[in-house]
Amino acid sequence: MTSLPQFKTERLRIAMGAGEDVADLLRYLEENRGFLAPFEASKPPGYDTAPFWEEQFRRSLQEFYVDLSLRLFLFKRLKGDEKGPIIGSINFTQFVRGPFQACQLGYGMDEREQGKGLMTEALQALIPYVFGELGFHRIMASYMPENRRSARVLERLGFVVEGQAKDYVLIEGQWRDHVLTSLVNPRWVGTA
Numbered sequence: 366m367t368s369l370p371q372f373k374t375e376r377l378r379i380a381m382g383a384g385e386d387v388a389d390l391l392r393y394l395e396e397n398r399g400f401l402a403p404f405e406a407s408k409p410p411g412y413d414t415a416p417f418w419e420e421q422f423r424r425s426l427q428e429f430y431v432d433l434s435l436r437l438f439l440f441k442r443l444k445g446d447e448k449g450p451i452i453g454s455i456n457f458t459q460f461v462r463g464p465f466q467a468c469q470l471g472y473g474m475d476e477r478e479q480g481k482g483l484m485t486e487a488l489q490a491l492i493p494y495v496f497g498e499l500g501f502h503r504i505m506a507s508y509m510p511e512n513r514r515s516a517r518v519l520e521r522l523g524f525v526v527e528g529q530a531k532d533y534v535l536i537e538g539q540w541r542d543h544v545l546t547s548l549v550n551p552r553w554v555g556t557a
């Protein structure tokens with residue numbers, strides 16, 4: 366069985382969620398509910414409960430093992446390398462193989478931790494894994510035109526704007542336009 370991916374950067378530890386993380390995740394979601402809601406797809410019922418996340422963590426593991434998604438949380442890295450509190454999440458989803466070899470990137474950060482370069486630091490560690498170990502050729506990401514912070518994260522990492530999609534994602538009950546971007550791995554050596 367493939368081992369679970371875990372990453373350390375200068376200021377972060379990055380890993381999939383486990384049962385021991387549920388309480389801290391609920392704290393993170395509660396504290397950031399108002400901040401993140403305007404940027405994210407509408408949430409299913411029970412999203413803010415422990416049983417939902419216990420099931421979600423089980424499902425995320427299954428999805429990783431059957432090559433469908435990689436869902437990760439950003440933990441502050443404490444002295445002695447301990448995992449600190451959750452301060453963000455990064456999801457690579459909608460894995461498509463065959464002649465496409467592509468996935469979708471989504472992310473969010475604790476409101477108080479923005480503007481420190483942490484999302485860029487995390488993605489700089491993850492992208493080589495997604496291209497290298499997971500063997501993708503293209504990572505796609507989209508953002509609402511007014512979300513300049515998200516645009517800057519992607520620009521910094523080399524994502525290229527490929528177009529604009531009308532009425533693309535349902536956010537807080539409204540279909541919202543998004544800018545479509547991609548990062549392509551020029552050194553792809555897979556065998557699709």
Ligand SMILES: CC(C)(COP(=O)(O)OP(=O)(O)OC[C@H]1O[C@@H](n2cnc3c(N)ncnc32)[C@H](O)[C@@H]1OP(=O)(O)O)[C@@H](O)C(=O)NCCC(=O)NCCS
Pocket residue numbers: 400401404471472473474475478479480481482483484485486507508509512514515517518521
């Ligand atoms: C978009 C979002 C993830 C950006 O997170 P972030 O951690 O601030 O992003 P970065 O890691 O790229 O940080 C870069 C900023 O930190 C600053 N910074 C401070 N110290 C830094 C350091 N040591 N290294 C690098 N950048 C640093 C940079 O100047 C930059 O500021 P700017 O964006 O005002 O130019 C965050 O704002 C967020 O969660 N927004 C709401 C949800 C959302 O938009 N999700 C995406 C939907 S498409």
